Amino acid sequence: MLKNEQGRLISVVYVDTRGRDLSSVVSDLQAAVSEGVDLPAGVSISYAGQFEYLTRANERLQVVIPATLGIIFVLLYLIFRRFDEALLVMGTLPFALTGGFWLLYLMGYNQSVATSVGFIALAGVSAEFGVIMLIYLKSALAKRRGELDAEDVGEAIREGALLRVRPKAMTVAVILAGLFPILIGTGAGSEVMSRIAAPMVGGMITAPLLSMFVIPAAYLLMRRPRPERSPQSEGETECVPQPL
Template sequence: IKMIALAIAFIYLIMVAQFQSLLSPFIVMFTIPLAFTGGLLALIITGQELSVISMLGFLVLAGVVVNNGIVFVDYVNQLRISGLNKKEALIEAGRTRMRPILMTALTTILAMSPMALGVGMGAEIS
């Protein structure tokens, strides 16, 4: 648990250095518990147990969510600097960055789907 907390703190500090803000990295990091909630609900709905493979899936999910959050928040910040108000910047960022975010997430999902479905080499890990 200490190492996980230390890793989260380092990730937060790296994003603070990148965004030059304390709030923007918090927004990005806040997406992780929301994604984990959705992942746990998906496990419950499908009747699956929490296994080593599903924990690896949660790790991949955290990476995808943080990556997408960084792309979105960075673009919102750029739009805010260019003069848009908060609401307009959020709407424009959603409109402009939705396709790249979905493409990134879908490529990761497709790359990990053989492991998630339990087919191919390495499926016997669970």
């Protein structure tokens, strides 16, 4: 069958990939063609189909992901009105996402547009975990009146963190109960939906642990009173002459 595109005759070669991600297959094809195929004048090769859609989606994600992180940071600053607390939540996001990467590795999933969508959703949930934990910690500190020493601050942060254990467990249980059937589903559309759910399910292991252990510890370091430095520690030492 004769086919044409943009006024030029074309010949289509269909390639089916199994057990590998599409980007690496096309990358190997491009390397093999550039090394072993001499194209005559007027002949060109283009890679279309799913690879073309994937390329367009990756270009959009390069804009969407930084924009999403920027919006999360702005919202965090509007909530706390402090850069250090907003940076604390943002700094924990990469560690909260590690569970999603591990589950993708264990299930043999390659990085794709669907998994990127799952990681974007996981970043939002992880930021929410951090925000609620900080609200509880700040509330526990606000309940204590007067001058607080390091022991009082540590006790208040411990109380605030313990108040979040039961709500956190309930939230994680509800999310896992909703996403686990999607993760193991085998019906129509399950290939895409399982890859969206996998980062969320894996992240529900690391994100709650991070918000319950790392964020309170980091917040304690930020709010713990610093001991006053004596003049001698600042370099103001008294010179005493030594006998000869």
